[in-house]
Amino acid sequence: MTLEWQYVAHALPFLLEGTLITVEVSLLAVALGLLVGILVVLGRQSRFKILRALIIAYISIVRGTPLFIQILIVYYALPALGLDIPRFESGVIALSLNSGAYISEMIRGGLMAIPKGQLDAARAFGMRSGLIWRRITLPQVLVLILPPLTMEFTGLLKSSALLSVIGLVELTRRAQQVIGETLRSPEVWLATAALYFIMCFALGTVTRRLEKAAAAYRL
Amino acid sequence: MTTSGSIIRVQNLHKWFGELHVLKGIDLEVKAGEKVCIMGPSGSGKSTLLRCLNFLEEPSKGIVFLDDLPVGYIEDADGKRRRDTESNINRMRARMGVVFQSFNLWTHMTASANIVEAPIHVNGLSRQAANEKALSLLRLVGLEDKKDAYPAQLSGGQQQRIAIARALAMDPEIMLFDEPTSALDPELVGEVLAVMSELARGGMTMIVVTHDMGFASAVADRIVFMDHGQVVEEGPPSTFFQQPKNERTIQFLAKMTSRPF
């Protein structure tokens, strides 16, 4: 069988629409995941034992079950509890809850790498703990975790393909639709793979520059 | 409440780390403008004492007064004490400048950003006023040209001078130094001691943990010698260095003077 690329040229605008959704969903998920990660780390330092236990349970569940199942649970099980969440939002929630658990572990690692003396100095000058977090700890942790965070973002971009299962019309789902109309599966899947690859490659280039700029102070 | 005229008054201070009894009843008084050097062997509790002064460590027993107000506690009318609020503790801390052995500059901030951080966010100084103050302090420590440098781009001596400027930017009533030159290469010690001597001449109240006998003789009004969590000898540099009375002081000084530098 020969590959006939005119089908791809025809399908490209549709695939790009899907690409846009993939980018949107992953960006939102990594941003919310970062927020969840920060809250989880703060929650683990809390005085409340129940909160700490809940957080540890959340992290073990996320790490011990397939993302695929987590997506299905958010989309199909939450409505059963009376929460009706649209596809896009379900996707973002599932991915960011998943991501947040991993990002919280990165942040914990980053926290340990910050010299205790810097925090002593901040306390000695009368800085409140919230202020120390915002001004001293967090900025340094974010720079420290930028490399693994980039990997997490790349992973999210690829994992978002799983959201096709709940009918979110992101890149993979779009590709399936295009194939349904054109019946040209090999070309469309190759084009789809190329689009994922370009996204990940571009992301890698951008973040390498970002890492360099952000870490200027570390020489 | 009696007014004693002292800036810092330490009363029967004890500190345990678990089973380890690190401070065993320290009494100490420092008057305004006084320069006190604390000496003593490693592990004798010098750093712990300094950290108790601004409540970085909570005393296990006894109390520290700053201008006759208890640090970290509130005393009721009937003399009962309970822990002070976080913001009151922070307000007390902001009145004492601290310089650490390992500089502890915030590495993600430039030299001038390090200096203006607490004045702006703790004392509520305007950015412009803070910047002007930073500039004059950088001039004082001889590092105007390094204002945009990150700590990693500075030598140890330069970092410590920035750390001194950072502490001074809070307009402290007293400066606490914990072995400020111990982490420095010998050739960088002088530049830091010069800044500290300058500060002393300007009338600053200072408590300095140091092993530098030259600095202590030249600057200190009083030397306090600690061993095993106790003050075992105390006196002006002349008597302390020339006629030490305590056996442990004599041993310590003998060891110090026989060191290569």
Ligand SMILES: Nc1ncnc2c1ncn2[C@@H]1O[C@H](COP(=O)(O)OP(=O)(O)OP(=O)(O)O)[C@@H](O)[C@H]1O
């Ligand atoms: N946070 C802590 N937890 C447990 N033990 C501690 C802690 N801080 C200090 N110590 C112990 O308390 C003792 C006194 O320590 P400290 O740092 O005050 O001594 P030092 O006189 O400053 O010594 P050096 O000259 O080495 O700096 C040491 O035995 C030390 O191991």
Ligand SMILES: [Mg+2]
């Ligand atoms: Mg010490």
